[in-house]
Amino acid sequence: MESIKTTVNGWNIMESIKTAVSSWNIMESIKTTVDGWSINMDVLYSPSSWPIRPLSLVAMIIPTYLILLSIYRLYFHPLAKFPGPKLPALTGLYEFYYECILGGRYFEEILRMHEQYGPIVRIRPDELHVNDPDWNEPFKISSRVSKWHWYYRAFGSSQASFGTVDHELHRIRRSPQNPYFTVAEVQKFEPEIEHIVGILCSRLEEAKKTGEPVNISNATKSLATDVVTEFAFHKSYNLLSEPDFAAGNHNMTRTFALVATWHRHFGFILQLFEAMPRWFVALTDPSAVAMLDFFDDIENQTKALIAKHKGHTGKDIAADIVQQMLDSDMPEVEKNTKHLMLEVRTIVAAGTETSGNTLSVTIFHLVANPEKALRLKEELLEAQKKNHGVPLTYQELLQLPYLNAVVSEGLRISTSGAGRHPRINPRSAMTYKSWTIPAGTPVSLTQKFIHENPTIFPNPRSFSPERWVNAADRKRLEKYLTPFGRGSRVCVGMNLANAEMYLALARIFASFDLGLYETNREDDIDQYHDFIKDFKL
């Protein structure tokens, strides 16, 4: 055996291997670099038995490694003492099956685990989930928690505020956007929302004349897309004018949710899609092409706006979200085209299916409960009459108790983001009851579970605006109604989403009597998939 000269961090690797396989021939030495370390590594092989010896070494090492890893995860891992089934504690493949193979359905399995093991459960080898509506520690702003990169990379936006991991960096990226999304800014935008809602109403009017059914889900998602694109960069995509309400675009968003889940697990799927020729992507899924076209379009819009604002130094009211970020005190390094483009893409993507889905689910429940739709209509018409026939503004609509109750109940029952929201405290341990969650552990909560908790919201599957009408009840329940998330990562677009909801519901239900057409709750409304994949597949 030749001499071996390999030392990394003082540990003589090859000396150890030599001892272990001293009967083997060592024939060759190659020079390789690992993490910047130059290592003279001798390659082990026996020419007479190649490749049997290396293969048998691999065949020996892999099972040994897996057995040791399993023992570690089950008995010695810092999370080993937490309750939960053995399989998800052993391997992330358990979650992979529910998320990637079944398409975002792990939330149902997590709920089942809680039913069996209690309020805190180990749902992956390295992740805990808590189902307790009163536990807010990971969302307290003072906790300065991070997001979990592995989970949020699914959305391909770790450079945008949504997917930014670190709390402090998130503050730097988010603060410049906040002034653009205030209640006051949204109120200024009210005429544009009115205009876009008007387009939807005229499409409904046409359908009333022709008797054609309207796919309200695609219609409301088009409305949300038109509103958010008009709001962000004053160029409505005008999907409401598409004959089929741009059904392909909305399929594309659902495709994205599935691609995103695979991307979370493998980390390269989105880049792979982006690098593939379009014709090849079309072979796998035509709606994925639409997704890539959408990415390109947002990139082009952002570049055009950057060019338009070049040289502008004003700190006055921003003309669009790109100018808002360019004019802000955000460090220059954050103002590069890629970062701005990812922010715009995230804002548009986050503001379409969410608002559209909430609106269509709310409309469904009103139409499925005609007495509630009638109560809403009467409230709206009465208020309008008192206002001398002039339709109420957003601010005036906010004063209507039943409409308020309908919006709250719609937000509760739709919970358009069904997925979990993992947070990490990298600095210190978190405490849940008698449990100490080690620093650095991803711990998740799922808003949908709180919104459907029968002790807080009795009969949670029933659409009941009435539970919000009494002021004392509303005060007690509002604490648990957090469809827009919590803490420093709360939805930046919530004021816009609220304005859309109030204005669209008010105009639609004051003017139309809708009925259901080939729609049932089980197949068309209930949420079977994580995040935005709302329909049963």
Ligand code: HEM
């Ligand atoms: C009913 C409609 C909406 C719902 C239910 C909703 C829900 C949420 C939730 C739950 C989060 C937090 C996610 C997390 O913690 O991981 C969030 C964040 C976000 N939402 Fe919304 N959203 C809605 C509408 C909108 C709209 C209209 C926009 C854009 C105008 C928008 C843009 C965003 C962005 C950019 C974030 C990331 C915020 C950050 O981390 O700084 N959302 N949304």
